[in-house]
Each structure stands twice: as C-alpha cells, then as structure tokens.
Amino acid sequence: MSFVDYDEFKGMIDNPEPQVEYPSTVVTGSSSGDKYVVVLVGLPASGKTYMTTRLSQYLSFFHGASVKIFNVGNYRRKLCGAKSPASFFDPENVDGVSQREKCAQVAMEDLKAFITEKDMNDKIGFFDATNSTLERRKWILSELTPLMNSHKIIFVESIVNETTILENNIKETKVRMPDYEGMEEKEAVDDFNNRREHYKKLYETLTDSVETGERDLSWIKIVDAGRSVSTNNIHGFLPGKIVQLLMNVHLSPRPIFMSRHGQSNYNKLGKIGGDSGLTDWGEAYALKLAEFVHVNILDLNADGSFKDPEKKQAVHARLFTSSLRRTKETSRHIVHHRCDDGWVIMRPKHLSALDEIFAGVFDGMTYENIQEEAPGEFQKRKEDKLSYRYPRGESYLDVIQRLDTVVHEIECQREPVLIVGHQGILRILYAYFTGGSRDDAPFISIPLNTVIEVSPHSYVCDVRRIDLSPPTDSNDDIEPSSH
Numbered sequence: 001m002s003f004v005d006y007d008e009f010k011g012m013i014d015n016p017e018p019q020v021e022y023p024s025t026v027v028t029g030s031s032s033g034d035k036y037v038v039v040l041v042g043l044p045a046s047g048k049t050y051m052t053t054r055l056s057q058y059l060s061f062f063h064g065a066s067v068k069i070f071n072v073g074n075y076r077r078k079l080c081g082a083k084s085p086a087s088f089f090d091p092e093n094v095d096g097v098s099q100r101e102k103c104a105q106v107a108m109e110d111l112k113a114f115i116t117e118k119d120m121n122d123k124i125g126f127f128d129a130t131n132s133t134l135e136r137r138k139w140i141l142s143e144l145t146p147l148m149n150s151h152k153i154i155f156v157e158s159i160v161n162e163t164t165i166l167e168n169n170i171k172e173t174k175v176r177m178p179d180y181e182g183m184e185e186k187e188a189v190d191d192f193n194n195r196r197e198h199y200k201k202l203y204e205t206l207t208d209s210v211e212t213g214e215r216d217l218s219w220i221k222i223v224d225a226g227r228s229v230s231t232n233n234i235h236g237f238l239p240g241k242i243v244q245l246l247m248n249v250h251l252s253p254r255p256i257f258m259s260r261h262g263q264s265n266y267n268k269l270g271k272i273g274g275d276s277g278l279t280d281w282g283e284a285y286a287l288k289l290a291e292f293v294h295v296n297i298l299d300l301n302a303d304g305s306f307k308d309p310e311k312k313q314a315v316h317a318r319l320f321t322s323s324l325r326r327t328k329e330t331s332r333h334i335v336h337h338r339c340d341d342g343w344v345i346m347r348p349k350h351l352s353a354l355d356e357i358f359a360g361v362f363d364g365m366t367y368e369n370i371q372e373e374a375p376g377e378f379q380k381r382k383e384d385k386l387s388y389r390y391p392r393g394e395s396y397l398d399v400i401q402r403l404d405t406v407v408h409e410i411e412c413q414r415e416p417v418l419i420v421g422h423q424g425i426l427r428i429l430y431a432y433f434t435g436g437s438r439d440d441a442p443f444i445s446i447p448l449n450t451v452i453e454v455s456p457h458s459y460v461c462d463v464r465r466i467d468l469s470p471p472t473d474s475n476d477d478i479e480p481s482s483h
Helices: 006-012 048-063 072-080 094-115 134-144 163-176 185-200 237-248 265-269 280-297 325-330 367-373 375-383 396-412 423-433
Strands: 035-041 066-071 123-128 153-159 218-223 228-232 256-260 318-321 348-350 417-421 450-456 461-467
Touching (some): 035 094, 035 134, 035 237, 048 066, 048 123, 048 153, 048 237, 048 396, 048 423, 066 072, 066 094, 072 094, 072 123, 134 153, 153 237, 163 185, 228 237, 237 396, 256 280, 280 325, 280 417, 318 396, 325 417, 367 375, 396 423, 417 423, 423 450
Parallel strands (some): 035 123, 066 123, 256 417, 318 348, 318 417
Antiparallel strands (some): 218 228, 256 450, 450 461
C-alpha cells in the first residue's frame, strides 16, 4: 500500500459493517463515573497542600478525572482576610473558632455541589484543611456519607517529625504562602510556629482503634514525607494510584531540568521520527549542554573535573534519556565520575518510555510529504492534535499513558534530575509539572538548544529557560517541524 492511496484504502475493502475505530481519547480517559473525596489531615507545614497539588494534577492529567481542590485556607483568606494572626487559630479564641467553622462549612457546600454534579467522568474533590480532630472528621463524614459510600471518602494524613523536613516546609510556607506576603522572615516564621502550636493542642491522629470509630474508614498515613506509609481499607484502581503516587511524592524541593536533544540529521531534513544521529550543530549543543550541567547542576569545573581533586565531591543528580540515538549522543559528554561516597555522577538511565511519539507509517516523512500523500490524515491531526493517532503509530494521549510510570520515577527523586528527551515527550512532562492541561500540552514551546528548569512548589511552579544555542553562520538553526 502506498501513502498516496492511504485515505482511500478503507473504501477499497468489502467491509459494509466495520468495527468502530477505537478512539484514542479513551486511552487514558476516565468514564466509570466514580466519585471520591480526599480529605487531608495534618498540622500546618506537613506538606498537605503540596501533596494535594501533585495528586490533583496527576489524577487529572494522567487519568482523566475531573478534579477540584477546596482549600479551606483560601476560603478563610477570602472571607476573613489574608493576614489573620496566630491568635486567630487559638482554640480558646471563640470568635476565631466560629469564623473558621463557617469557612469550612462554605467550602464543604461547594465540595458537595461539585461532587454531585452529573457527568460520566470520575470526579475527585479535595478537602484541604488541617482536619486535625476526631470531631472535625466526624462532621466531614456526616456531611458526605448521605451523598456517597463511606469508602469513597479517603483521609490522607501527613505527619512530619523530622526536624529538617519541618524546617524546610516552614521556610517554603513563609516564602510562598499568601498569608505572609511582604512580611519579614523572622516575623513570619514566629507567627507560623505559634499557629502550628495552637493546632497541636487538640491534634488527634487517625487510628484503627475501635474506640475512635475510624477503624473502618479508608485512609492513608504518610510519615516524614514517605519514610513510612500505611493504608487502611484502600480498594480500587484510583485509590491505588493515589497510594502509589503518595509513596513517591516527597516534600524536598529540587529542580527538574529538561532539554531536547541537539539538532539531528532528520531535524535538518525536516523529517519526523527516525533514529538519526546529531548534525555538527547538534554536536556543538551537546558540548555546551555538558558544560552547563557540570557547572550549574553538578558544581564541577566546566570540563567535568572535580573542583578539589583530593575530595571527589559533586552534587548528586540523575540523568534520564530516551533509548534513541540522538538523546544518547546529546548527553554523552556529561561526565560519570565516581565520587568519594560511591555515587556515580549522572549515571545515564535510558528509558524507551521517553522515546518520541511514534509516527507509524509516516515515520521518516516530512509534513509536506504527509499533506501531499495523505491529506485526510494531515487534516485529522490539524483538527485534534491531542487525540490524533498516527496510522499504526501513537497519539499524544497514548504517550501520556506510557509516561505514567516515568512520572512516578521522577517524582520520587530527591536529587536534581536532567531529562534529555524529545519535543512531544517534554511537552507532556512540562505541562504536568507546571500544572498545565492535556489540551494545551501539544502546543507548548520546547525549542532546540534550550534547558528548561522547573521547580514545583505548593502554590506555584517556578520556570526558567536557558538558551544555549551554539553560534552558527548557516541555516542549521532552523527549528524543525513540530510533532
């Protein structure tokens, strides 16, 4: 079969009752209509909001669920003002308790309205607050159980005992939390610690004892950002995915660096896919990337040598590439010395799950060729880039499915990570980590010769782009066609 007659090929077959083509939009979509509420439990600075952010983005992006966060703190800032002092949270402050209960009730009403909306998608609402007393959790159950099975209400408790994690969380809160915007650091930290102490007075952890009545509930308990994880009455696909991600997500801030491979021979020819090597200009970028990594990620000399030859030390960081030749060649100048503590610098990990979107029968063609030889397919892709699946190839949604496990591996890393990948793949990873949507992912700008640094936080994701374009006096710097 030639490409010329591809659009007509189906019509040439005597098949008056064809099987309906399996739509790629269902590959990672979620249509069982299950409804869940995830209730956060924990003291301030226990990482609840960060975990909520990561969970909601993961379940929405990778599993197609309709997700919404109901952060009681945001309701409190809206209804009572953003600058409530620590005394507002004192359990003996009757007025403060009354106002906070009102905020929780308003958030709960919005949550119930969301969870009872009728549609066919899985729906997950997050009730993000301290919820730190048995009385408060009983109230939550009384509000929700008339609307849903109690096992669809999942409590997620975060406990932080380790001083270093707690101090980092408090610093993160001071820097990012709207309550302390514009406040001096010491004043903010002191106020926050006082607020936390007020909550500690009445704190009651989740327990499986019969006396509390929480033994039959569904809950997940995380201690010290994943050092210990325990579950109680967790059943089902999405609850299992929640547990899996919570076992990998941690609260230690670290940057994730992303870079496309250097210009490949197929890039220069305008071809998509393939497994070609680098052009000279691509090789020049590989050298600049290595120098950037050595100095800015690993804290080495530009040539990759140790700053102190007697003490072989470097920042512990990890390197992921695809299994394709052009990403391996782009990262090959990065050193892999062994440090004094046994750590191998940037030991490369080649993952086929990071391979570029497979273009199927169009692999190795230019988009001009495709438009000429298969105009119907070209138009389908133009109309719905996210769902379009190359004939005998993949769609963006298919790639989202195979990147699920990769994201778990990236999330669990406590060291800086460098991913040398491909345009389509990095679009998806960038959208996920920055809180973007599936629909926007296929159109995100991921240019050649650029390192993109993303740093996810509880309230925002910092993004920095570093242009490392090598000098050129030719037309080799033309941006290749977009997958």
